[in-house]
Amino acid sequence: MVEYLERIGYKTDDLNALKVIHITGTKGKGSTSAFTDSILRHTKPEWKVGLYTSPHLVAVRERIRVNGKPLSEEDFTKYFFEVWDKLQANDSRKLESTPFMPGYFRFVTLMAFHTFLSLGVDATILEVGVGGMYDSTNIVPKPIVTGVTALGIDHVGVLGKTLKEIAWQKGRSSCVYRRTTRRGDESLGGAREGAQVTPMIPEMVNVKLGLAGAHQVGNSLLAVHLAKTFIHQLDLESEEAPLPRSFIDGLQSTRWPGRCQTVADPGYSNLTWYLDGAHTKESLECCIQWFSQPGVGVHLNSTPRSFQRVLIFNTGGGRAGPSFLEAVYNQLSTQLGQIQSGEDAPSFFDRVIFCTNVTYADGGFKGDLTAVSLPPDDLAQLRTQHQLSDAWSSLMPSFPKDHIHVLPSVEHAIRIVHRLTTECDSPVKALVAGSLHLVGGVIEVADLAEVAL
Secondary structure, eight states: OHHHHHHTTOOGGGGGGGOEEEEEOSBSHHHHHHHHHHHHHHHOTTSOEEEEOSOOSSOGGGGEEETTEEOOHHHHHHHHHHHHHHHHHOOOOSOTTSOSSOOHHHHHHHHHHHHHHHHTOSEEEEEOSSOSTTOTTTTOSOOSEEEEOBOOSOOHHHHOSSHHHHHHHHTTTTOOEEOOOTTHHHHHTTSOTTOEEOOOOGGGGGOOOSSOSTTHHHHHHHHHHHHHHHHHHTTOOOOOSSSOHHHHHHHHHOOOTTSSEEEEOSSOTTEEEEEEOOOSHHHHHHHHHHHTSBTTTBOSSSSOOOSEEEEEEOOSOGGGHHHHHHHHHHHHHHHHHHHTOSOOGGGTOSEEEEEOSOOSTTSOOOGGGOOSOSOHHHHHHTHHHHHHHHHHHHHOTTSOGGGEEEESSHHHHHHHHHHHHHHOSSOEEEEEESOHHHHHHHHHHTTOHHHHO
C-alpha cells in the first residue's frame, strides 16, 4: 500500500492531513462509523467530513461519502481514473513480487485517500476492511483517535483463532477506545497498552437512536467518545456537557442502510422489509432480538397475529451456516419466552427461503454486486442452500418442508415474496439476514433503493 500510495503521488505522512478517526472491530464497525460521522456533521456543520466504509450494498460509490452522501457517478469516475491513470503511468516497484495493480479493496482505499485529500476534508472516519496489521487502511501514521468495536471470531485465516489473537491484530493502531463487550476481559488483553474501555454516559439513556437494535447502544457510546476525543485532540471549542445537544441530534439522525432497517415496500402496500446484513453468530442474535420485539416482527399486544413472516437467508460462512441457524433458533426461543408472546420458534416464520447472492434469475449479477469468490460447483448445485435447508429441518422438524425454498438467485426469492403478497389478504413481513451482499441484492431487485439507501 505504501508503494501504491507513492505511485499516485503521495507520502504516508500526507495522510495525516486527513485527520483520521480509525475504527476497527468485528461487529458494529459500520454503525459506529455512521454514528461518528453524523455526530461530527451536526457538531461542525461547516466542516467537510469524509467517511470510508465497506462493503457497499448496491453501488460501490457508497463506500466513499462526503458529508453523508456517496460520491456522484461523475465524481467517482473522475477520481477513479485519476488513480488508475497514475498507477498505469508509474510502474516503478521496489519489489518484483508487488503486483503491478492493486486488488479491489486496496484500489478503492487508495481512491478514498486521493478523494479526501483532493477535496480537503476537515475530518475522515476510516473503517477497516478485514482489519489486522496488514489491512489496507492501516498506513495512516498518526490517526487522531482510534476505536475498537465488539470483537468476535471472524476471518480466522488472517487474524487468528482466539479473541486475544484477533484483538491483537485489530488493535494494531494506536488504540484509544474500546467498546465494552460480554467478552471484554478476554479480548482486552490483545489490545495496545493505553486502551480505554468506553465509560457509560447516563444522559444517553433517554436518546432515541437513529439505528434500531439494543446492540446499537454500545456502538453509539463508542462513537460519542471518539467524537469527543477527536474534538479535544484538535483543541477545538466544544460544549462541556457530557452529551452536547449537537451530539444528541447526530445520534438521533444517524442512518445506516441494511442494519436493523425497516423499509415499507413502495410497490406493495402490504409488504414490509426488515433488512439486516448480520453475518456472524453474535450479530444474528442481535438481529433476531430486534426482529422478534413487539412492534417490529411481533404484535404489540397478545392478540393473534394477522400477518405472515418470511425469512430470506444466506451466508458465505460455508460449514458455519448450520451453526448460524442454530444461533437464530436459540435466540428466537429465548426472546419469545421473555416477551411471553405465546408463539414458539418452529411456528414463528411461515416461509423460509435460502437463496444464493446471485442477483438475477438469469444467473447474472448487478455490476456492483458481482461476487467472484463463490465456488461454481457450490452455486450450480446450491450446496450451501441445501445444507441450510437440512439444518433448518433438523432444528425444527415440525416446520412444513414445502414452506422451505431453496432458490438460485435473489430475484427468485423476491418472486416468492411478491406472490405471497398477492395471494393472501394479510400483510407480509420479510426479514432478510445473513449477508450484506444478500441485503444489497434485495434492495436492488425489489427496487427499494430510493426508500432504503
